[in-house]
Amino acid sequence: MVNSCAVLHSCLERIERLNSKINAFVHFEKENPLGQKGTRPIAIKDNISVKDELTTCASKILEGYRPPYDATVIKKLKEKGYILMGKTNMDEFAFGSSCETSCYGPVRNPWDLKRIPGGSSGGSAAAVAADLVPMALGSDTGGSIRQPAALSGVVGMKPTYGRVSRYGLIAFASSLDQIGPITSNVADCAELLGVISGYDGLDSTSADIPVPDYTKALVKNIKGMKIGVPKEYFPEDGLDKDVKEALLEAKNIFKGLEASLVEISLPHTKYAVSCYYIIAPAEASSNLARYDGVQYGLREEAVRMVDMYAKTRTAGFGEEAKRRILLGTYALSSGYYEAYYLKAMRVRTMIKNDFSEAFKSCDVILTPTSPTPAFKIGERADDPLKMYLSDIFTIPANLAGIPGISIPCGFSGNNLPIGLQLLGKPFEEETLIRLAYAFEQNTEFHKRKPNL
Amino acid sequence: MSDKKIIDKDTVLRVARLSRLILSDKELSQYSGQLGAILEYIDQLNEIDTRNTPPTSHPLSNLKNVFREDRVKGSLSPADVLRNAPRKKENFFSVPRVIE
Amino acid sequence: MKAYETVIGLEVHAQLATESKVFCGCSTKFAQAPNASTCPVCLGLPGALPVLNKKAFSLAVKTALALDCKIETLIKFDRKNYYYPDLPKNYQISQYDRPLGRDGFSEVFIKGEKKRIGIKRVHLEEDAGKLxxxxxxxxSLVDFNRTGCPLLEIVSEPDMREPLEAYEYLVAIKAILRYLGVSDCNMEEGSLRCDANISVRQKGEKRLGVKAEVKNMNSFKAVKEALVYESKRHREALENGDRILQETRLWNADKGITISMRSKEEAEDYRYFPEPDLVPFTVEKEKIEEIKKCLPELPKAKKDRIARDYKLNEYDAGLLVREVEIADFFEAASKSCGKPKQVANWLLGDISAFLNAAGIPIGKAALKPEHLAQLVSLIESGRISGKIAKEILPNVINKGISPAEIVKNENLSQIQDGKKLSVVIEKVIAENEKSVKDYKGGKEEAIRFLVGQAMKATGGKANPQKVNELLKEKLKG
Incomplete structure (x- = not known):
């Protein structure tokens, strides 16, 4: 049976024509989508397990790995008539904000092929931006859905921690990871979020809280809603001029929709990157210990077991993965645990408390998603710290576990997309969708398409 | 932590061994420098007094006592268990001899 | 030699008796093909997540309470990170700084003296696979069937001072686990394992000596032997002024020695941190009280009660309660015949010896308490001799035929009838003139030979006391 759905065939045609330009899909076989039933094509980030399909986290160490099981989100998509188009490129193990660390080579931003699409879900964001698919799944540990959505000019949401099951999502940092939708518009985001959300008995950290019909939040009226604007997210320096202007304009649009803007403060924001770069690598160093050549993936033979481990891991992991493994191992190692990991967990509490406090005076928080639009491939490759610091606006939501959405809110002088971020109270994704939808329906940014 | 120096090469080597990673001399210098810069930045956390703040290891602080019932569910078929194995023998995974 | 003191602490691992593994739905019964009882979770496949088995948790809490531990108010799991091919994730989900129970104790009897052994902690963790x-x-070949089976680790304080104490402690812990029904405690099958930490110091010294961790003992006896060996090795080293290394040593049962494991390049650094894939756990105060109330009678209480109610000495009572099945058997048989002392003697003597030799646990033997009660009654009433009782015992134990029936069928009742016995005795006197002469000449002990001849002539059925009386009477004249 060959699926004759028109949307599917249009996607196939575009993938065939454009994927080689942007390198969004890394595992794709035309026959596979054609053999599936359903009407909604969707792309899946390469760190989400799909039974029998290559799932490699864009890492050489998972070369050839085909999981014997479906992630919970994949089961849900299959039940609801989605066509799985293939697996999208990403930063290796989601370590990065540019998709430059993939073992399959970098993803190119559909708006400017010399530039990065953002990361780590850059393949998913680029695929949606280039209309290869109408929607995709990404994962977000420190901004990996929202930042590429902003830099590629699409909609991306990181749900509340526990909203979507992590079962089958190949872990980066277990206490921060969350799967979420990347779509070309807010309505699709609402629909897809509804499909993938919900309690899962296979994930101890999934929340047993009913899933509302998110499409009911697709209303244009946001009159009287309170939008908090944190001063720490609008620094005098460190914010690109075009981004600053686009955000200023966005504030005006919200005001025009009769929402009220209130200034708020999230005082521990400046510690978020430090806190994150202890917790995330620490958890990652442990999560990635299993890649050792015994059960699956790459294996470099050796006579002694210890050498097999080391040779395999040395050959299989890329530079950024190794950097994070070293950093995380160091932070957990004896003598440093209290100074680093325990300290970071305490600071995490403070960052979380900042948000609880702020949400007493507003319904949502408005910030830029990224301090700059997309940068050029290779531009920041030599300075990991600088790269890490660019995630300053997205990281706090992961530390606090709260939901966030990025939507298009403008373009830079050189026609690069700019995104705004809305952060919400735990499990209040509806509020984010409502504001995002109202903004989208009153602006034209989402209608502009890259010229490919 | 006040007298903490930028991470030295011996420490990076020790951490690499713990991580089962082999570093070339060039990588060792590079990672030592980069980790040093990152750790120096992270040192800013010491500005904050966290003595009275409990740690958060998990964002959903109210979530407790999540169990499953003691019921046997199906296991994978041996073919599924072993199909990704780089080396196997019969129904076992095969590894270099582990000396005890 | 100076006066030395041995210090021993034990780590016991007991596999909890659950149907499914601790974090997934795979069966814990795996006498089947390698890797046949595995799934994405216990194989640690990328993306799979653990969910705690409720029964494993409650068995662990129950055990901790039975060992008089305090239950942690906020119980959490941690990852213990180390590389080993039997550990699929290269970390073990265990408990570090908030074990579910701590500060408990167990009591042992050493040479009639009661001694309390502290329990430092009790925690739940996942088992590793097999190489x-x-x-x-x-x-080497890897089988992950055992991976993820629920293990309870019970860590004692370094309170034991000699190998015998360690042995008695293990017996006591095993008894408690079996009473609770939380573990099969089968050391051969690995459902109970024990590692020992041992050091030796000069008497009076407060600090502990350099310790050795001893592994690979697969019976309680092996634990004792390994500790005797190590204790001697440490003393000799101290005496000779040799340096003792902190190391792990393996017991070699065939050679009766411990062997140093290849020394590690550096000390392990397990990098414990809270397991982010699991949430914390709590047990309400009321629930703790409820569990405590529902605990079965434990060995110590049972021993005290049995000693008191059945008027046995503490030693015998202590032996009876080591296995709950034996204690129950004892009580049932004693109630039925009213002769607890005799029941205990049979149970701890011939019956235990027979069952141990045959390798049959009492619960599986055809022997029932009423059989033993009947046997004791038959002896007490003089219907059979102790000797006959011993002879028919194997049939009672193996086939479960009642003693009375065997006695009847095989015509084994004691001959008490004076007339019948007189005939036999006269014959014996006639055939053993020398002994008769000796006896009459004052050699009292000659009578014993004559009694023996009479017993022989009746196939052991004669009542020996009666024969003795009749003989003396006849020889008087």
Missing amino acids: VHSPGKDT
């Missing part, structure tokens, strides 16, 4: 090494091959 198969074929001799001469350059590979």
